[in-house]
Amino acid sequence: MDLESRKQLPLFSIGIVEKLTGLSARQIRYYEQHELVKPARSAGNQRLFSFVDVERLIQVSALLDEGLNMEGVKARMKRLVANETQDKKQSEPTDQQVFERMRQEMLEHPGGSGSSEFQGDLFRFYRKR
Structure with missing residues (x-):
């Protein structure tokens, strides 16, 4: 299993993510509602977050602290994801x-x-x- 696959593994419950990000469960669910993060669900319907999800939540929090509103955060995150995808395609040879x-x-x-x-x-x- 490569590093990128490991980063995508859903491992963390919402309680752990609260501690890692400094966000409340309510904030995390709010960001999920706005589709800024999409955690996996366990068989019992519990949210499970990956390292990528945690990183994204930290980015969202930082953007909101900079003064962006939710629409601004969504637009910025969309651009960041698009840039990361393009960089990955360009940097890795076939x-x-x-x-x-x-x-x-x-x-x-x-x-x-x-x-x-x-x-x-x-x-x-x-x-x-």
């Missing part, structure tokens, strides 16, 4: 890009000579013909 870069590296350094980002003996699969 499998095909990694494969092609590795292939080029191995063709440029046959026999593993020189320092390579992809050191090892996979070069034998990409010999120049």
Whole structure:
């Protein structure tokens, strides 16, 4: 399981989230009502928050402290989520890009000579013909 998946795991009850964020249960439910956070639900219908949810609640609280109203917070959070999504897409290469870069590296350094980002003996699969 990668770090991003772990951050999404619903682990915390509302009581724990209150302590982590300094918000009251009423505030947390209010932000949920405004769809600023969407906690998972247990079989008993208990709210379960992830690290991402806690982080988002802290951001919401900070924006409200700056003087933004609820509509301003919603707009800002929407932009933040969109920017994070776009940054993630741009920063992480696709499998095909990694494969092609590795292939080029191995063709440029046959026999593993020189320092390579992809050191090892996979070069034998990409010999120049």
